[in-house]
Amino acid sequence: xxxxxxxxxxxxxxxxxxxxxxRDKKLMYQQCNDCGEIIFxxxxxxxxxxxxxxxxxxxxxxxxxxTFTVTYEAAPPEFAADQPYAxxxxxxxxxxxxxxNIVECDFNTLSCEMPVEVVFDAVTPEITLPKFRPAxx
Amino acid sequence: MGxxxxxxxxxxxxxxxxxxxxxxxxxxxxVTASEMAIKDAGIPKKEIDTVLPIIVVANPLDxxxxxxxxxxxxLGLGKTAKSNFMVASGGSSSANALKTAxxxxxxxxxxxxxxxxxxxxxxxxxxxxxxxxxxKVSTSQEYEIPYGFSQLALAGFLQQRYMFDTGTTERQIAAxxxxxxxxxxxxxxxxxxxxxxxxxxxxxxxxxxTPVRRRMMNKLCDGASAFVVTSATRARDLxxxxxxxxxxxxxxxxxxxxxxxxPQKAWAPAARDAYRxxxxxxxxxxxxxxxxxxxxxxxxxxxxLGLVExxxxxxxxxxxxxxxxxxLPVSTNGAMMAQGHTGAGGGPALLVEGxxxxxxxxxxxxxxxxxxVVVTGSGGVGMDFHVEVLGKEV
Numbered sequence: 001x002x003x004x005x006x007x008x009x010x011x012x013x014x015x016x017x018x019x020x021x022x023r024d025k026k027l028m029y030q031q032c033n034d035c036g037e038i039i040f041x042x043x044x045x046x047x048x049x050x051x052x053x054x055x056x057x058x059x060x061x062x063x064x065x066x067t068f069t070v071t072y073e074a075a076p077p078e079f080a081a082d083q084p085y086a087x088x089x090x091x092x093x094x095x096x097x098x099x100x101n102i103v104e105c106d107f108n109t110l111s112c113e114m115p116v117e118v119v120f121d122a123v124t125p126e127i128t129l130p131k132f133r134p135a136x137x
Numbered sequence: 138m139g140x141x142x143x144x145x146x147x148x149x150x151x152x153x154x155x156x157x158x159x160x161x162x163x164x165x166x167x168v169t170a171s172e173m174a175i176k177d178a179g180i181p182k183k184e185i186d187t188v189l190p191i192i193v194v195a196n197p198l199d200x201x202x203x204x205x206x207x208x209x210x211x212l213g214l215g216k217t218a219k220s221n222f223m224v225a226s227g228g229s230s231s232a233n234a235l236k237t238a239x240x241x242x243x244x245x246x247x248x249x250x251x252x253x254x255x256x257x258x259x260x261x262x263x264x265x266x267x268x269x270x271x272x273k274v275s276t277s278q279e280y281e282i283p284y285g286f287s288q289l290a291l292a293g294f295l296q297q298r299y300m301f302d303t304g305t306t307e308r309q310i311a312a313x314x315x316x317x318x319x320x321x322x323x324x325x326x327x328x329x330x331x332x333x334x335x336x337x338x339x340x341x342x343x344x345x346x347t348p349v350r351r352r353m354m355n356k357l358c359d360g361a362s363a364f365v366v367t368s369a370t371r372a373r374d375l376x377x378x379x380x381x382x383x384x385x386x387x388x389x390x391x392x393x394x395x396x397x398x399x400p401q402k403a404w405a406p407a408a409r410d411a412y413r414x415x416x417x418x419x420x421x422x423x424x425x426x427x428x429x430x431x432x433x434x435x436x437x438x439x440x441x442l443g444l445v446e447x448x449x450x451x452x453x454x455x456x457x458x459x460x461x462x463x464x465l466p467v468s469t470n471g472a473m474m475a476q477g478h479t480g481a482g483g484g485p486a487l488l489v490e491g492x493x494x495x496x497x498x499x500x501x502x503x504x505x506x507x508x509x510v511v512v513t514g515s516g517g518v519g520m521d522f523h524v525e526v527l528g529k530e531v
Contacts, residue, residue: 006285010278018279041280067301069293071285071346076272077265079285087290089395099281099395107347112301129283 004123006078014042017056022128025120027059029096040096061118062135063092070107090116090132104133140414143531145239146372146379147364149178150489150498155360155477156328159260163199166361167255168211174363175212179375180249183217185365187247189234191254192225194270194480195261208253219247227275227516228428230254231484232387232523238366239382248367255361256480267357275517277393289354291394291518292431293346299433300348302448307348309451311339313432314353314474316460321471323461323501328358328477353432358477362485364492369531380495383417383509384526386410394518400437401447404522408442408511415526417509419443422526424494424504425465426487426512429472438513439467441522461502469494469502484514491527 009015021028030039033055037048045052068088075083086102088110102110103119115135122128151173153166167190175182188208193200206221208214224234231252238250258267272287299305318334321327334352342351372379386407391397412418419442427438436450444465445453453459459467470476470490473483491510493499508530514523 007282009280009283012279015279041277067294067298069290069297069346069349071287071290071293073343073345073351074268074287074289075285075346076269076287082285085285087284087286087293089294097395099277099284099286099393101284112298123283127283 008124008127014044018042019127022120022130023122027061027118027130028056029059029092029094030054031057038095040098057094059092059094059118063090063116065089065102065110065112065114065116066091066097067112068102068110070110086110088132098130101131102133103131109134141239141243141385142383142414142416143381144369145242145366146369146381147366147488147492147527148180148372148375148379149174149176149365150363150492151177152326152362152486152489153360154326155358155479155486157259158359161359163196163255163257163261164207164211166359167208167253170255170361170363171208171212171251171253174251174365178365180365180367182212182214184249184367185214185251186217186219187238187241187250188214188218188221189224189237189250189252190221191230191234191252191485192223192227192481193256195257208251226521227481228430228484229514229516229521229523230481231488232514232525235366235382235488235525236385236387239385242366242368248371250366251363252366252485253361253363254479254482254485256482257359258357258478258480259359261359262357264357275393275520277395281393281395287346289346289349292349292354292433294394295437295519296348296431296433299437303451304448305436305451307340308336309455310353310432311336312451312455313435314339316454316457317429317435317468317471317475319460320469320502321475324470324476327471327475328356329471329475349431355430355473355478358479360477360479360482360486362482362489364485364489376496378496378529380492380527381529381531382525383528383531384411384413384415385524386414387521387523389521391520392517397519400519400522401441404441405443407522408524411511411524411526415509415528417526421509422465422511423507424469424491424510425467426470426491426510427468427472428483428487428513428515429468429474430478430483432474434515434519435467435472442511442513442524466504469499469504487512487514488525495527495529
């Protein structure tokens with residue numbers, strides 16, 4: 001038993017591709033091979049042109065903080081012990097967005113548009129979560 | 138796009154007090170609000186051939202039973218009703234219910250429609266369950282659940298970015314709460330009746346999820362409201378003051394907050410459509426009943442509605458223009474921040490209040506000479522934006 005008691009992502013045949021790559025420290029997203037649409041969250045059907053001809057690509061893992069919040073109280077119960085923790089929406093340089101935690105920093109220094117980079121947190125033997133930290137200059 | 142301008146009207150409203158009412162059952166509240174709306178309309182109940190219950194959050198069984206025509210039996214409509222079906226889109230359910238009601242009436246498929254909401258978020262659900270339940274809705278199970286998102290984080294996300302983009306100050310955010318509490322202090326159905334608050338009180342409350350403070354959060358409550366919609370022709374027989382539906386506009390844009398587009402760009406077309414259908418502009422609005430859940434959404438919405446320039450809403454509210462006696466009253470029932478958050482009930486409560494303002498039934502909150510009221514609604518984590526224009530005259 002890992003002792004990790006926070007919610008784990010739902011693993012489907014599609015999300016398994018993403019999380020298997022995370023375990024190898026790779027952040028993957030999709031691009032439509034027909035129309036070029038950048039796609040995340042991963043899908044089977046292109047939300048732009050309805051093609052099913054989608055391919056995986058590896059992100060460089062760099063982006064900017066679109067917005068964030070540092071939760072001090074009233075978190076969902078499984079996260080209460082982690083308070084305060086920083087939750088953010090990141091705009092990746094490749095043109096997709098994801099929700100994540102910001103780690104390895106003083107939360108008081110965070111701001112919108114701050115450059116960040118991915119780090120990988122192996123929370124269980126099966127699941128590695130991509131998180132972000134302020135970009136090393 | 139077809140126009141429904143002036144073809145239907147809301148002719149009666151009902152509402153039970155919002156707050157903590159452990160002794161009041163779910164169905165009693167629903168029936169009482171419906172009874173009030175039907176009697177307010179002065180319509181024989183046999184004319185109500187369609188009932189549209191709005192989604193119930195606190196209790197899945199109450200929700201399922203409302204889907205399965207509970208109200209038809211309670212109100213004795215079984216000999217005359219044609220349809221009972223739930224309209225469910227979270228906080229925009231009432232907007233979609235009104236849209237559906239107007240369409241059914243305009244098409245001649247219904248004579249009169251009862252929209253009803255009841256929920257017990259105050260006493261029917263413990264707070265920890267509520268936080269957990271709301272945290273998992275409108276959230277990607279594959280890619281968002283692991284990170285600790287919640288509705289408070291949502292408020293934090295929106296306020297953080299809005300302040301960054303517009304330079305709005307924390308004091309101005311607090312001023313929204315103060316303005317809503319002034320209205321709620323005049324509203325006997327609100328949980329904060331006769332309980333105004335100061336900016337200082339808001340600003341000295343602790344940070345919950347940056348930059349949101351405790352008193353910038355809403356309070357979960359029990360509540361119920363209802364309204365009756367019928368054709369403009371029938372409305373004129375029933376009352377000399379129907380609240381005509383002059384314009385409807387909406388946009389539905391996203392599932393998760395991660396993929397919420399710039400609200401100003403994505404949702405302003407909803408307001409434009411509603412105004413165009415109504416044949417008016419934002420300058421013709423006398424009262425705005427704005428869906429909130431939290432204060433930033435009020436400011437964003439004022440700008441989306443064109444009531445103020447982008448980034449100017451905070452200053453406008455701080456100067457008192459949206460408060461009682463101000464030049465543009467906003468959310469005169471106190472909205473969810475100050476009347477109380479009843480699940481999907483914030484939307485119908487604002488519609489009911491907008492109708493009261495048109496019909497001259499808003500008591501101490503009555504704004505003089507109201508001709509046009511704009512009402513908004515939004516569901517999920519901000520997945521859509523709905524705008525209705527109600528008017529005294531066609």
